[in-house]
Amino acid sequence: xxxxxxxxxxxxxxxxxxxxxxxxxxxxxxxxxxxxxxxxxxxxxxxxxxxxxxxxxxxxxxxxxxxxxxxxxxxxxxxxxxxxxxxxxxxxxxxxxxxxxxxxxxxxxxxxxxxxxxxxxxxxxxxxxxxxxxxxxxxxxxxxxxxxxxxxxxxxxxxxxxxxxxxxxxxxxxxxxxxxxxxxxxxxxxxxxxxxxxxxxxxxxxxxxxxxxxxxxxxxxxxxxxxxxxxxxxxxxxxxxxxxxxxxxxxxxxxxxxxxxxxxxxxxxxxxxxxxxxxxxxxxxxxxxxxxxxxxxxxxxxxxxx
Amino acid sequence: xxxxxxxxxxxxxxxxxxxxxxxxxxxxxxxxxxxxxxxxxxxxxxxxxxxxxxxxxxxxxxxxxxxxxxxxxxxxxxxxxxxxxxxxxxxxxxxxxxxxxxxxxxxxxxxxxxxxxxxxxxxxxxxxxxxxxxxxxxxxxxxxxxxxxxxxxxxxxxxxxxxxxxxxxxxxxxxxxxxxxxxxxxxxxxxxxxxxxxxxxxxxxxxxxxxxxxxxxxxxxxxxxxxxxxxxxxxxxxxxxxxxxxxxxxxxxx
Numbered sequence: 001x002x003x004x005x006x007x008x009x010x011x012x013x014x015x016x017x018x019x020x021x022x023x024x025x026x027x028x029x030x031x032x033x034x035x036x037x038x039x040x041x042x043x044x045x046x047x048x049x050x051x052x053x054x055x056x057x058x059x060x061x062x063x064x065x066x067x068x069x070x071x072x073x074x075x076x077x078x079x080x081x082x083x084x085x086x087x088x089x090x091x092x093x094x095x096x097x098x099x100x101x102x103x104x105x106x107x108x109x110x111x112x113x114x115x116x117x118x119x120x121x122x123x124x125x126x127x128x129x130x131x132x133x134x135x136x137x138x139x140x141x142x143x144x145x146x147x148x149x150x151x152x153x154x155x156x157x158x159x160x161x162x163x164x165x166x167x168x169x170x171x172x173x174x175x176x177x178x179x180x181x182x183x184x185x186x187x188x189x190x191x192x193x194x195x196x197x198x199x200x201x202x203x204x205x206x207x208x209x210x211x212x213x214x215x216x217x218x219x220x221x222x223x224x225x226x227x228x229x230x231x232x233x234x235x236x237x238x239x240x241x242x243x244x245x246x247x248x249x250x251x252x253x254x255x256x257x258x259x260x261x262x263x264x265x266x267x268x269x270x271x272x273x274x275x276x277x278x279x280x281x282x283x284x285x286x287x288x289x290x291x292x293x294x295x296x297x298x299x300x301x302x303x304x305x306x
Numbered sequence: 307x308x309x310x311x312x313x314x315x316x317x318x319x320x321x322x323x324x325x326x327x328x329x330x331x332x333x334x335x336x337x338x339x340x341x342x343x344x345x346x347x348x349x350x351x352x353x354x355x356x357x358x359x360x361x362x363x364x365x366x367x368x369x370x371x372x373x374x375x376x377x378x379x380x381x382x383x384x385x386x387x388x389x390x391x392x393x394x395x396x397x398x399x400x401x402x403x404x405x406x407x408x409x410x411x412x413x414x415x416x417x418x419x420x421x422x423x424x425x426x427x428x429x430x431x432x433x434x435x436x437x438x439x440x441x442x443x444x445x446x447x448x449x450x451x452x453x454x455x456x457x458x459x460x461x462x463x464x465x466x467x468x469x470x471x472x473x474x475x476x477x478x479x480x481x482x483x484x485x486x487x488x489x490x491x492x493x494x495x496x497x498x499x500x501x502x503x504x505x506x507x508x509x510x511x512x513x514x515x516x517x518x519x520x521x522x523x524x525x526x527x528x529x530x531x532x533x534x535x536x537x538x539x540x541x542x543x544x545x546x547x548x549x550x551x552x553x554x555x556x557x558x559x560x
Contacts (some may be wrong), residue, residue, distance in 0.1 A: 169524045170524075170526070171524070171525070171526035171529060171530060172497045172524065172525065172526075173496070173497040173500035173525075173530055173533075175501070175528075201416045207524055208491055210493075210494075210522050210524065211457070211497065211524070213494055214494045214498050214501070216404070217460065217498060218498065218501050218502075270499060
């Protein structure tokens, strides 16, 4: 059985790195319009989602909780300028769902910006918002966020899931990198980022329990740590997580001494900003996978015969 | 250099024999083992190269006869028997080598109609058609499958793929019993092999899956076999396994 300590340590290291490099969560005020102002919002939203998981699961030590709180405060106060950057982003691209998606986890954590919310509500009354063409997995995520925000999910998640790759349970031997990310994100959305494992319909949970071991094996050997981390999250979201020992040991061994997780193979080189952009995501994923898997390991411990 | 030349000639002979087997399985037409090994010495075809090629192909060298329950010609039986006896496994042979030889011997006994070979195997498995393989006589004691105990699904699939000639209808033995107990693991191994583009292993695993109950429906085995055949079409060994799997699935000539 995988050592809970090993799983936990991956997360503490990752959070230390994220905290030490929090200035990397930055927006570009004078960005080229071709790139778009919203391009750099995604990391901020992901940070908030994962810090929320950390608070929710209650397996963080006091230092981790403190780091996570400071990270969130930094992201909200400095990066998003107390929410004003969300409003600005929405004005630049009125139909984009990104400011709404970034805002939601902050709102759930107690941050608030009424003007931004007003813009989101107006936005979502538009038929165009619902007609906006998105890949099914992304649309599934948006419906989940609408529900969490207290808006009607349009369309309901139950309607969208069948259109996603995972929802159709296709041949497992066809999975490649892009499909694998669609699978992991479908699971994130169905479970509210691990909060509600029962959100995965039973046939899909069976499908994942059957084939996930193969995908873990594959991306471990390919040293694709970012994707492996997301697949480890999926494992922790299943009714009976395997906490795959070989995958966790390989994942932990790939982590740099300072807590950063390379996306593939080994740590890249570059300026601090380039480095941040290359590894912030796998490092966030490492924190996410660690918190969920630690929580599940403790649950298993609690249910184990004395 | 001579060693290398011999290896190449053997590889060519194996490839040629395997291609003949694929054609025979596809067409349903007659198949004669004697004379199916290209580069062999003469009409008798029982020369060293032939025997070596047949030993490499193993029990599958007479697969058309096995799947169709048709007796081989005396010449073919002589060649097959010659290969069985020319290459007994050494005392320190690997389990797969030992089992591969055992599979040939069992097949030989069955094709000869030896009473020992007709003894029913473990009851309850599928595919029993009156030609069940049983444990053969004392001189051919079934090897043990202990080396597969606790094998990971990756390792299990690899070993089973090497021993694909054991995957025949009614071919009960210790290895098939292990496979029957782990259909999801073999299916995982199939997926792994396809992902790694190891078409030969995928085809061997696919052949086992064609024989097993309890394979997850979501595997999509039929299309998976077609995909493996398409991607691995340059290798007749891949096509042989896929054809065997297809015939066992459709059951037509079995």
